[in-house]
Amino acid sequence: MKHLLSVQELSRAGTLRILDTALELNQVTDGGTKILPTLRGRTVVNLFYEDSTRTRISFERAAKRLSADVVTFSAKGSSVSKGESLKDTALTLNAMGADMIVVRHPSPGAAHRLAHAGWLESSVLNAGDGKHEHPTQALGDAFTLRAHLRPGAKDFAGLTIGIVGDVLHSRVARSNIFLLGILGAKVIVIGPPTLLPVGIENWPCEVSYSLDAYLPELDAIMMLRVQQERMNGTFFPSELEYSRTFGLNRKRARELPEHAIVMHPGPMNRGVEITAEVADSAQSVITEQVVNGLVVRMASMYLLIGGNVSVA
């Protein structure tokens, strides 16, 4: 594996390889707090065309925990704002000798283009491309689900996971739906029809417009952020109505099975898709997801550039 661009390129064995590596890394670094010498002398470039403090910091920390040199390149205030194309930026980074480029871009397919256009020798890791994919977030979520619901298991058979809300604008939802499908979980996507993408009936999931009916059968519920910044039309009448119909509040959380966990990829709109009370409850694993995102990013970096792919 040279690049990590989409979960749809992963097999079940490949997914488990990343999750198992992350599990060991979590163990040897005490949840990512210790520094390992593994990537000493290698350069990881974070190429961020979109603002994302959380993801950028997580990737920076993951690379630094493995002793890589980290260069962060934000589109704002760089040559990109002077009109440099993706290609020229890539050629520049390649000339500087980047071993890995972690790219976040508003256009779907940007990471794929970067990896396969022949501009680079580096590995490319997709850190979110438009509404398309965000594979390390889904891998982190799979790690969290596995730790809580199926420790050490080789698949997620028998698990039912609800993904609720703005699936249309969410690359996290898309990556999660496909990755959970690869692992054999049953996925139920719940949201207003206006926030579900066209063609979702062909995805490995069931679709529902009503949340309440499914609550008792969910082993985990993932609440998605209402992405106001990507909405240039009216998708629902009001925030209040959205949160009444699809928001996770105390009453709904009580309908979940006792073992069920509450997840959110962050950042949260408290009071819209999830109430503060539920977000801070014992069922919530939201801060754990942040730590697990870090260890799967370390695992992905180690597997992509820790060895030498040209020596087979």
Place this chain on the structure above:
Amino acid sequence: MSESSPGASAGSSRTNNRMVADPEDISRMLRRLAHQVVENVKDVTNIVIIGIPTRGVPIAERLAKNIRDIEKISIPVGSLDVTLFRDDLQMRPSKALEQTRLPAGGIDGKTVILVDDVLFSGRTIRAALDAMNEYGRPAVVQLAVLVDRGHRELPIRPDYVGKNLPTSLNEKVSVQISEIDSVDQIVIQSTTEQL
């Protein structure tokens, strides 16, 4: 293992297997190593045995059992994966990580006995010494190996050796342990190029 099989890529090479130790030999070696450890280490209650995966781990457990049989005390055993600390990572594809599980009492101030199956270049042991730094500061670190096959690339020497096997570089020493390979034996595989 059959006595010979042609290599997959080069039809012109032959592999010969020569068994140099059987289950009896291996269990005698481990009993002797246990006696040497007990004789050499002043305070046996302070010993922690750490195996290097994969085969170092079951060997470490057997060594600990032998010491228990002699001294009637329990010896903590752990495992330490050194992959992330190797200096030759860039010379092969990245491999999956093995388990690192240190005993609950930790390694600070202990007499740590590192255990591996074969001592060759010494790079694994160097990586293990680095890895151990991350987890604590043992009072003493010693090295026990089942086979020392020579060809050291670093100034590292074992304290306890099951068997010295002078080998050539085109030979491969394979230690098989029943917990993993369902048989106890040590085999030298030699590949000879046929003209």
